[in-house]
Amino acid sequence: MKRQVIIAMLLSFVLGLSVPSQAQLKPRADAFPPVEDEVAPKALQMASSVEQMASWDRYPTYETYLAMMQQWVDSFPTLCHVDTIGTSIRGRLILSMYIAPQTVDDLYRPEFFYSSTIHGDEITGFVMMLRLIDTLLHGYGSNPQYTDLINRTRISINPLANPDGTYNRGNNTVQGSRRYNANNVDLNRNYPDPFASTKAALQPENEQMIAYVSAHNFRLSANLHGGAEVMNYPWDSFTSQQNPHPYSDWWVDVCRRFVDTSRTYNSNHFRDTYTCGYTAGGDWYVISGGRQDYMNAVQNCLELTMEISTSKSLSSDRLNEYWQFLQHPLVNYIAEIHNLPEGVSISPIEPLVDKSAFPNPAAGTITLRGFPAGERCVLCDITGREIMRFIAQDEPLTIDISNLPTGIYLVRCNGGVTKFLKQ
Numbered sequence: 436m437k438r439q440v441i442i443a444m445l446l447s448f449v450l451g452l453s454v455p456s457q458a459q460l461k462p463r464a465d466a467f468p469p470v471e472d473e474v475a476p477k478a479l480q481m482a483s484s485v486e487q488m489a490s491w492d493r494y495p496t497y498e499t500y501l502a503m504m505q506q507w508v509d510s511f512p513t514l515c516h517v518d519t520i521g522t523s524i525r526g527r528l529i530l531s532m533y534i535a536p537q538t539v540d541d542l543y544r545p546e547f548f549y550s551s552t553i554h555g556d557e558i559t560g561f562v563m564m565l566r567l568i569d570t571l572l573h574g575y576g577s578n579p580q581y582t583d584l585i586n587r588t589r590i591s592i593n594p595l596a597n598p599d600g601t602y603n604r605g606n607n608t609v610q611g612s613r614r615y616n617a618n619n620v621d622l623n624r625n626y627p628d629p630f631a632s633t634k635a636a637l638q639p640e641n642e643q644m645i646a647y648v649s650a651h652n653f654r655l656s657a658n659l660h661g662g663a664e665v666m667n668y669p670w671d672s673f674t675s676q677q678n679p680h681p682y683s684d685w686w687v688d689v690c691r692r693f694v695d696t697s698r699t700y701n702s703n704h705f706r707d708t709y710t711c712g713y714t715a716g717g718d719w720y721v722i723s724g725g726r727q728d729y730m731n732a733v734q735n736c737l738e739l740t741m742e743i744s745t746s747k748s749l750s751s752d753r754l755n756e757y758w759q760f761l762q763h764p765l766v767n768y769i770a771e772i773h774n775l776p777e778g779v780s781i782s783p784i785e786p787l788v789d790k791s792a793f794p795n796p797a798a799g800t801i802t803l804r805g806f807p808a809g810e811r812c813v814l815c816d817i818t819g820r821e822i823m824r825f826i827a828q829d830e831p832l833t834i835d836i837s838n839l840p841t842g843i844y845l846v847r848c849n850g851g852v853t854k855f856l857k858q
């Protein structure tokens with residue numbers, strides 16, 4: 436028996452906690468083959484205008500979603516902007532709201548990332564993320580906790596990672612939403628598996644997401660799903676006995692705080708899979724190609740998976756109930772970035788915009804600015820595979836990329852990263 440198991444059992448005995456046992460397991464709704472929810476159409480009310488979202492008991496149409504993001508930028512121009520992560524196969528935008536006041540020195544604040552609904556039918560998190568954006572923006576300057584958190588943290592929130600899955604039957608309904616993207620691929624099984632030698636061809640949504648996270652310096656993140664209520668910390672690729680995550684103890688503390696806080700508002704939640712409300716991913720169900728393990732192993736970003744609603748496509752009249760018990764733990768989880776495990780660097784000082792690649796896209800040569808002479812640089816492809824290393828000789832620096840295959844590439848040095856598209 437492993438030491439961790441013995442300690443966990445002792446702890447459980449001392450603290451009166453229940454040990455998750457096989458008897459408590461139910462099939463992972465997030466697993467393959469997926470369990471599809473059948474929701475009555477009338478249970479998924481749609482908002483066809485920003486005004487109709489005011490009571491937060493509807494799902495936005497695709498156009499309403501875009502209008503909400505635009506309205507926040509218009510209302511809080513010095514507090515937020517929208518980044519375009521990319522576009523889906525069917526041309527829908529994959530967006531991220533960046534929240535950070537321009538008046539605060541940007542260099543020393545760690546970067547946090549929320550992303551939801553990589554499975555297009557798991558739509559509770561979509562609305563929770565929209566409401567979180569709204570709450571943080573309106574709370575800045577009036578709510579001391581939110582103001583302090585925003586002043587100390589660069590926060591990015593991607594409410595909808597798989598818009599083609601969510602709006603599978605068109606932009607005006609989430610009825611009939613589906614897990615997969617338009618290529619019929621499960622995006623949360625398509626990330627480069629850091630522990631496997633064979634890797635699936637990247638789907639466009641994931642390729643663009645990887646470029647986006649690679650160009651940032653996220654240190655803590657979460658990927659929101661539905662179909663169960665359980666916090667799922669790394670690894671997903673192994674059981675905790677095979678290969679415990681080096682920060683398992685920290686993850687358990689974080690998960691416990693999240694679940695405990697939610698239960699002070701509604702004690703009925705986070706009980707459907709494990710009574711404690713959390714698990715190491717692989718102890719529940721081992722998967723390969725998930726985003727969580729990719730983010731941890733390749734991007735050096737601590738990410739967990741939040742399964743936040745027993746129903747994947749929650750009836751819209753229950754969205755307020757879910758916000759009630761999720762609001763505070765979701766905010767508090769962002770603040771965990773200031774409480775990372777000992778030894779984890781919160782954020783190397785990262786210059787803001789002085790790294791650039793021109794022209795972009797490029798075909799023959801590319802000129803890089805912001806890479807000082809003598810700096811050690813690495814050119815990698817979108818999966819993180821190293822193409823070449825070089826030491827910058829001139830500023831600006833011109834390199835020949837004519838032999839590279841078409842795709843997105845990253846150039847890193849100590850001080851930051853830039854990306855370009857090879858045509």
Ligand SMILES: [Zn+2]
Pocket residue numbers: 465554557623660661
């Ligand atoms: Zn999922």
